[in-house]
Amino acid sequence: MSEPRGPVDSSRVPRFAGPATFARLPRTDEVDHVDVAVVGVPFDSGVSYRPGARFGPAAVREGSRLLRPYHPALDVSPFAQVQVADAGDIACNPFDIGEAVETIQHAAESIDATLVTIGGDHTIALPLLRAAARKHGPVALLHFDAHLDTWDTYFGAEYTHGTPFRRAVEEGLLDTEAVSHVGTRGPLYGKSDLDEDRRLGFGIVTSADVMRRGVDEVVDALRQRIGGRPLYVSVDIDVLDPAHAPGTGTPEAGGLTSRELLEILRGLAGADLVGADVVEVAPAYDHAEITAVAAAHVAYDLISLLAMKEKQ
Numbered sequence: 552m553s554e555p556r557g558p559v560d561s562s563r564v565p566r567f568a569g570p571a572t573f574a575r576l577p578r579t580d581e582v583d584h585v586d587v588a589v590v591g592v593p594f595d596s597g598v599s600y601r602p603g604a605r606f607g608p609a610a611v612r613e614g615s616r617l618l619r620p621y622h623p624a625l626d627v628s629p630f631a632q633v634q635v636a637d638a639g640d641i642a643c644n645p646f647d648i649g650e651a652v653e654t655i656q657h658a659a660e661s662i663d664a665t666l667v668t669i670g671g672d673h674t675i676a677l678p679l680l681r682a683a684a685r686k687h688g689p690v691a692l693l694h695f696d697a698h699l700d701t702w703d704t705y706f707g708a709e710y711t712h713g714t715p716f717r718r719a720v721e722e723g724l725l726d727t728e729a730v731s732h733v734g735t736r737g738p739l740y741g742k743s744d745l746d747e748d749r750r751l752g753f754g755i756v757t758s759a760d761v762m763r764r765g766v767d768e769v770v771d772a773l774r775q776r777i778g779g780r781p782l783y784v785s786v787d788i789d790v791l792d793p794a795h796a797p798g799t800g801t802p803e804a805g806g807l808t809s810r811e812l813l814e815i816l817r818g819l820a821g822a823d824l825v826g827a828d829v830v831e832v833a834p835a836y837d838h839a840e841i842t843a844v845a846a847a848h849v850a851y852d853l854i855s856l857l858a859m860k861e862k863q
């Protein structure tokens with residue numbers, strides 16, 4: 552197999568020139584095989600508050616122009632280890648959530664690569680988990696979010712950005728011995744939200760736990776729970792404090808710093824990561840690309856973990 556084709560060389564073509572693919576990588580149709588595909592899902596019809604995450608994929612691609620090829624903290628050059636390419640966007644119906652969920656699942660299943668998906672609102676995690684579970688069986692889940700997203704329905708709707716992980720448990724997509732939320736905080740509808748979440752099998756590391764226990768202890772606990780299981784990581788960018796990610800639809804005070812989030816992700820090196828998403832970037836509320844840059848770095852770290860795994 553030929554050497555991976557990497558990003559456009561920023562010493563020859565200025566990084567602010569040309570149309571944006573993720574990290575200035577080639578498109579999937581420009582390479583002969585793909586190990587890791589970055590795919591956008593510009594869908595936000597499942598939101599309960601501010602809309603705008605449909606523009607997330609484009610914003611994260613723009614925010615990824617400054618990423619460089621070597622990751623010092625993980626000691627890996629992800630784009631040289633494996634072929635990473637940008638698969639463009641999945642076109643789905645903004646007027647029919649059920650149809651969009653089907654479209655996303657089938658598109659995800661049709662891409663012959665491990666996916667790092669850029670949302671889009673959190674509704675899209677359900678079809679992505681369906682695709683992952685079809686390939687790997689029930690997966691362990693690390694869910695970074697201010698919110699539980701295990702609510703039942705909104706206005707009677709089952710597929711929304713507040714409900715994907717309840718649906719995923721109901722559909723048997725998750726290995727419920729190994730499902731955890733990280734970074735939750737903020738007011739709930741009632742105490743029963745937590746009881747129901749626990750009943751579904753979820754463990755919780757709150758945002759305050761990360762601050763009190765520290766990153767290393769949290770990583771140890773999460774890794775123990777995950778063990779050797781195939782792992783899906785879903786990152787709702789609102790897990791970050793609004794100071795670190797203002798550009799999102801349902802912001803909650805008291806969140807993680809981007810440094811804490813990136814360090815927890817780096818602590819997952821060696822896990823059997825099989826797919827990941829970064830969702831809920833809504834650029835209309837962003838400032839100076841703070842959120843888009845944070846999300847681009849999160850995606851870069853996820854890709855680096857996948858590159859390290861594939862190379863083993």
Ligand SMILES: N=C(N)NCCCC(=O)O
Nearest residue numbers: 599673698700712713801
């Ligand atoms: N941002 C996500 N995914 N979910 C937030 C749902 C919060 C709510 O509607 O009460």
Ligand SMILES: [Zn+2]
Nearest residue numbers: 697698787789
């Ligand atoms: Zn959230």
Ligand SMILES: [Zn+2]
Nearest residue numbers: 673696700787
């Ligand atoms: Zn969420």
